[in-house]
Amino acid sequence: MSQLTLALHAVQAQLAEATRLSGREAGAVQLLAVSKTFPAAAVREVYAAGQRAFGENYVQELQAKAAELADLAITWHFIGPLQSNKTRIVAETAHWVHSIERLKIAERLSAQRPAHLPPLNVCVQVNVSGEESKSGCAPAEAPALLRAVAALPQLQLRGLMCIPEPTPDAATLAARFAVLRQLQAQMAAEGLVLDTLSMGMSSDMAAAVAAGSTMVRVGTAIFGARQYPA
Numbered sequence: 337m338s339q340l341t342l343a344l345h346a347v348q349a350q351l352a353e354a355t356r357l358s359g360r361e362a363g364a365v366q367l368l369a370v371s372k373t374f375p376a377a378a379v380r381e382v383y384a385a386g387q388r389a390f391g392e393n394y395v396q397e398l399q400a401k402a403a404e405l406a407d408l409a410i411t412w413h414f415i416g417p418l419q420s421n422k423t424r425i426v427a428e429t430a431h432w433v434h435s436i437e438r439l440k441i442a443e444r445l446s447a448q449r450p451a452h453l454p455p456l457n458v459c460v461q462v463n464v465s466g467e468e469s470k471s472g473c474a475p476a477e478a479p480a481l482l483r484a485v486a487a488l489p490q491l492q493l494r495g496l497m498c499i500p501e502p503t504p505d506a507a508t509l510a511a512r513f514a515v516l517r518q519l520q521a522q523m524a525a526e527g528l529v530l531d532t533l534s535m536g537m538s539s540d541m542a543a544a545v546a547a548g549s550t551m552v553r554v555g556t557a558i559f560g561a562r563q564y565p566a
């Protein structure tokens with residue numbers, strides 16, 4: 337069995353164990369394999385081992401890999417910072433976008449989503465770490481952004497995403513993840529259902545699952561260390 341297949345199986349086992357330990361139903365947390373910086377051949381190998389959802393951070397890289405792997409039934413998730421001049425490629429290529437942090441980007445994605453494709457699934461990225469992080473909208477701004485995104489015709493609002501600052505402190509990490517859970521509850525109270533909490537990476541997967549994650553985004557633990565900083 338290949339190194340990548342073994343690594344995928346190990347992560348699947350860790351995820352299953354974290355899910356069980358959190359008292360959640362088996363399969364409650366989806367695994368997104370983050371393939372940024374790794375070649376299409378590596379994605380093909382992980383796909384052959386059964387993985388279907390892959391995440392990319394860079395628009396050009398998403399575009400190139402999606403073209404090269406067009407023969408596979410991959411669900412592509414765009415999870416990186418998105419500038420307005422690159423939205424068209426993402427609207428035409430991705431199935432999901434996790435990194436919506438302002439309305440203008442969401443409006444462009446909705447307008448540019450080809451009519452023959454189903455609505456683009458989106459999550460709003462929330463800055464749960466204050467000054468420790470630059471990405472994501474402030475928690476206080478999230479409800480208004482969520483309402484506006486929910487009204488866009490070619491987008492399907494699915495939930496919330498966060499990237500907490502790296503911290504060895506379990507309580508701090510739990511508090512960061514709890515911000516998304518609280519926002520989800522707040523929106524549910526006004527009738528806006530969010531079925532996805534995209535949180536947890538290689539280093540904090542178990543904590544995220546314990547905090548209610550429904551999708552973990554795992555790169556390093558599957559593909560290995562990246563060759564250039566990303």
Ligand SMILES: *Cc1c(COP(=O)(O)O)cnc(C)c1O
Pocket residue numbers: 370372393415416499537538539553554555556557566
């Ligand atoms: C790179 C990246 C990941 C995966 O991180 P690992 O630590 O390699 O698991 C997850 N989410 C986002 C947004 C990323 O950019």
